[in-house]
Amino acid sequence: MSTATQNHFELFGLPVCYEVDQLKLAEHYRELQRTVHPDKFANAPDQERRLSVQRAAQINEAFQTLKSPIRRARYMLEMRGVKFDEQRETAIEPAFLMEQMELRESLAEIPKTGDVLTKLGSLQDDIQTKVKQLTNELVELFKDDSAEAMAKAKANMHKLQFMDKLQQEVENVEEDIANAL
Amino acid sequence: MALLQISEPGESTNPHEHRLAAGIDLGTTNSLVASVRSGLAKTLPDEQGQHLLPSVVRYLKAGDIVVGETAREAAPGDPLNTIASVKRFMGRGVDDVKHLGGKLPYEFIKTDSSVPRIRTAGGDVSPVEVSAEILKTLKQRAESSLGGELSGVVITVPAYFDDAQRQATKDAGKLAGLNVLRLLNEPTAAAVAYGLDQKGEGVIAVYDLGGGTFDISILRLHKGVFEVMATAGDSALGGDDLDQAIAQWIMQQAGIGDDASHGHLRQLMHTARDAKEALSCKDSVELKVELDNGEAWKGSLSREQFHDLVDPLIQKTLLPCRRTLRDAGISADEVEEVVMVGGSTRVPRVREKVGEFFGREPLVDIDPDKVVAVGAAIQADVLAGNKAEDELLLLDVTPLALGLETMGGLVEKVIPRNTTIPVARAQDFTTFKDGQTAMSVHVLQGERELVSDCRSLGRFALHGIPPMVAGAARIRVTFQVDADGLLTVTAKEETTGVTSGIEVKPSYGLTDNEIETMLRDSLTNAEEDVAARMLREQQVEADRVLEALDAALAQDTGLLSKEERQRIDEAMKNLQTARDSTDNRAIKKAIDDTDQATAEFAARRMDQSIKQALTGHTLEEFESDLK
Numbered sequence: 001m002s003t004a005t006q007n008h009f010e011l012f013g014l015p016v017c018y019e020v021d022q023l024k025l026a027e028h029y030r031e032l033q034r035t036v037h038p039d040k041f042a043n044a045p046d047q048e049r050r051l052s053v054q055r056a057a058q059i060n061e062a063f064q065t066l067k068s069p070i071r072r073a074r075y076m077l078e079m080r081g082v083k084f085d086e087q088r089e090t091a092i093e094p095a096f097l098m099e100q101m102e103l104r105e106s107l108a109e110i111p112k113t114g115d116v117l118t119k120l121g122s123l124q125d126d127i128q129t130k131v132k133q134l135t136n137e138l139v140e141l142f143k144d145d146s147a148e149a150m151a152k153a154k155a156n157m158h159k160l161q162f163m164d165k166l167q168q169e170v171e172n173v174e175e176d177i178a179n180a181l
Numbered sequence: 182m183a184l185l186q187i188s189e190p191g192e193s194t195n196p197h198e199h200r201l202a203a204g205i206d207l208g209t210t211n212s213l214v215a216s217v218r219s220g221l222a223k224t225l226p227d228e229q230g231q232h233l234l235p236s237v238v239r240y241l242k243a244g245d246i247v248v249g250e251t252a253r254e255a256a257p258g259d260p261l262n263t264i265a266s267v268k269r270f271m272g273r274g275v276d277d278v279k280h281l282g283g284k285l286p287y288e289f290i291k292t293d294s295s296v297p298r299i300r301t302a303g304g305d306v307s308p309v310e311v312s313a314e315i316l317k318t319l320k321q322r323a324e325s326s327l328g329g330e331l332s333g334v335v336i337t338v339p340a341y342f343d344d345a346q347r348q349a350t351k352d353a354g355k356l357a358g359l360n361v362l363r364l365l366n367e368p369t370a371a372a373v374a375y376g377l378d379q380k381g382e383g384v385i386a387v388y389d390l391g392g393g394t395f396d397i398s399i400l401r402l403h404k405g406v407f408e409v410m411a412t413a414g415d416s417a418l419g420g421d422d423l424d425q426a427i428a429q430w431i432m433q434q435a436g437i438g439d440d441a442s443h444g445h446l447r448q449l450m451h452t453a454r455d456a457k458e459a460l461s462c463k464d465s466v467e468l469k470v471e472l473d474n475g476e477a478w479k480g481s482l483s484r485e486q487f488h489d490l491v492d493p494l495i496q497k498t499l500l501p502c503r504r505t506l507r508d509a510g511i512s513a514d515e516v517e518e519v520v521m522v523g524g525s526t527r528v529p530r531v532r533e534k535v536g537e538f539f540g541r542e543p544l545v546d547i548d549p550d551k552v553v554a555v556g557a558a559i560q561a562d563v564l565a566g567n568k569a570e571d572e573l574l575l576l577d578v579t580p581l582a583l584g585l586e587t588m589g590g591l592v593e594k595v596i597p598r599n600t601t602i603p604v605a606r607a608q609d610f611t612t613f614k615d616g617q618t619a620m621s622v623h624v625l626q627g628e629r630e631l632v633s634d635c636r637s638l639g640r641f642a643l644h645g646i647p648p649m650v651a652g653a654a655r656i657r658v659t660f661q662v663d664a665d666g667l668l669t670v671t672a673k674e675e676t677t678g679v680t681s682g683i684e685v686k687p688s689y690g691l692t693d694n695e696i697e698t699m700l701r702d703s704l705t706n707a708e709e710d711v712a713a714r715m716l717r718e719q720q721v722e723a724d725r726v727l728e729a730l731d732a733a734l735a736q737d738t739g740l741l742s743k744e745e746r747q748r749i750d751e752a753m754k755n756l757q758t759a760r761d762s763t764d765n766r767a768i769k770k771a772i773d774d775t776d777q778a779t780a781e782f783a784a785r786r787m788d789q790s791i792k793q794a795l796t797g798h799t800l801e802e803f804e805s806d807l808k
Contacts, residue, residue, distance in 0.1 A: 030406050032791060033406075034794065035790050035791055035793075036790070039574060042565070043565070044725070044729055045772075046772075047726075048787075051784060051787055056664075057602075061604065171507055179500055
C-alpha cells in the first residue's frame, strides 16, 4: 500500500480510534519526518527532492489532522462517508445555542468589570470543561457505527467548532488587555 | 528478528567524501560566513582577521565594486553610490521602498520591471544584485579559507520574511554562483547553535533583534528535532530604528531640519549609534554635532532619556512575543530558555525588558552577532551529508497566512500562519458567471481580511474552462510551500483537467529572464560562460541522477518487475551517453526521460522507507513493552 492511499491512522501506525495517544503520535511523526523530510534529500536528484516535499507535506497534514480534536472528528466522519456541506450549517440544538449566547454575553461583559483576568480564566475553565465533555462523548460515539451515532458525532464536531471560536475570542480579549497594560 | 537495512535514498555512493559547506548570515548591517571544521562550527575571518563583513556595497565609476568595511567608511563621503542596509529592500516594490526609505539617500528609479533599481555611478542596480555582491565576497572568503569550492550553502533569512523576500534572497544566492541548499530562518539557526551545544530539551524562545528586522520564535526541542511551534515578528523594525530615534532626538535638540544633506544624515546616524553603544556602560554621554553653518551643537543624553526614546520600540517587539506564545498554546512560564540574537540585543535595556517579559534571564553565551551564522553552518554541514544520520532535523513553519482573492476584495486563507512546512493544501473554487471560460487567481500573503491590506505575491489566469452554468465548474487551487518557505501555486479545472501553474514569482520578484540577464552581465565572457555554466549544471544533475539510481538499484531492485528494470536500464544508458556530450538540452531531455521511467520506482522506495521507519519503531516499542 502506498503512502498516498493509506489513511492517516495507518500512516502513523495507530488504531482507527478517536482517542489518540498524543505522545505516540508525536513520536511517530518525528520518526516519519526523519525519513522523508527534504533536508534528508538536499543532495538528491530533483525527482526525489520533489517526492520528498510531497510526502513530508502529506505527513504534516495527517499529523495536524490527527492532533486536532475537531479535524480528527471530521476526518473520521468523512472516512465513514459522512458528507459536509459548507453552505448549509448543520442544525444545532437550541439549548446549545442559548448556552453559547450566554457565554458570549458574559465574555462581552468581562472587560467592563473588575478583576478581568480571573474572570477570563474561569470562563476558559468552563470552555475547557465543555470541550472535554464533547470529546469524551466523541470517543464513545465513534465506537458505534450507526447513522444515529454519526449524526450525533457530527453535531458534536460542530459544537467543538463553536467552542473553539469562543476560545479564540477569549484569547483576543486577553491579548487586548495585555497589550493595553 | 533481523531487519533489512536501507540507507538514505539519494545518499552518496561514496559516503566518506567530505563536502565543503557553509552557513551565511546575510544581515542588514553585517554579514558573516561560518563552516564546520573538525566538528566545530566557527565563523570565518577575512585576511585582516575580521569576522563581520559590513553589508555595504559601493559602486565606483569605473565599474569597480567595493564591499565591506572600506565601503562602509566611504559611505558618509559618497552616500549615493554606497548601498547599506539593502536587506530592507529585498523583495520590495518601488512604492514600498519609497515608503521604507523615506529618509534614505538612495536614488530609486522605476523600470519596466516591478523591481526597483538604485542609481549609482557604476550603473543601476537592484537589491538582489547588491546582495549578490555581499554573498560573492563571503563565498570567496570561505573558499580561500576552506581551500576548495563550496558544494552548497545555507543562507539565513528572518523568520518573518514573506515569500517575495525569500525568493529575492534565493535569487541573490543564485546570482552569486552559490548552490543554496536551504533558506533557514534566523531564530531557528540560533536555536540550533545553542541547542546542540547544550544538548537541551524543552521549550525555548529565540528573540532576534537585528539591524533592520525583528523575529521571535518559540521552539520545542526533542532528541535532535527542532520543532518551531510559532513565529512572529516585524520585517521593518530593528536596531537601526533605535539609532534613528536617537538621531531624531538630536535633530530636534540641535534644530537640524529634515532637509539636511545625505552626508549629514549619515553622520548623525553614526553619532546616534556611538551614543547607544556608549550608554550600555555609561550613565550619560556627551554629544557633539557639526551644523551646516560651521558651528557645532553640544549636548548630553542620559540613560533615562535614552530609555524613554527606545522603550516604545522595545515594547513594539513584545506584542509579537505575546502572539507567538498564544499561537504556540503555551504561557511564558513554560519557556525554559530565552536566547538572544542580533547585535541590538547587546543593549542592556532590551535584555532587561525581554527578561521581564519571559520572567527569566536571557541566554547570551554565544556572541549574538555570530550565533545565526554558526547555526547555519551546522545545518549546511548536515544538508551536505557530512553528519551522521538522525542527528538533527528542523521542522519550521510559515510565518504568514497564504490565501487567494475572492469576491468583494476579500482574502480566503488557504494556509494559516504557523503551519509546519512543507505543506500542500487545496481549495475548491467555482465560476461566478454562466459560460465563464477563464479565471484569474490572485495569490496573497498576510493576516488581514482585505486584499488591499495583504501583500500581493502574484496573479495568474486559468484559461480553457469549458462553458458551464455559474457554479458548475470545480477549480482546485493547490498551494505548496517547500522547506525554504517558498510557495508554488497550481490550478486545475477538475472536470476537464485543464491545468495552470506558476512558481509564484512574487509581484516584486525578478523573472527568470532578468536573472539570466544579470548572470550574463556579471560574467566576463558573456555567452560562452553562461552556456558553459548551464552545461555544467546539467552534467552535475545527470551525475547526481545516475549515482543515486545506481545506489537505489543495488538495494531495491526487488521492487521492480523485469520489464520495469529493463526500461530503467535503458533510460540510464541514454542518460550516460547524453551526459558525455556537450549538448545541455539533450542532457536535460535524457534526465526528464529517466525521471519518467523511474517515477514509480522512486515513489515505491520512499513508501517502503516510510513503512520501514515505523516498523523498526513499533518493534522497539513492542520489545520494550515485553520487558
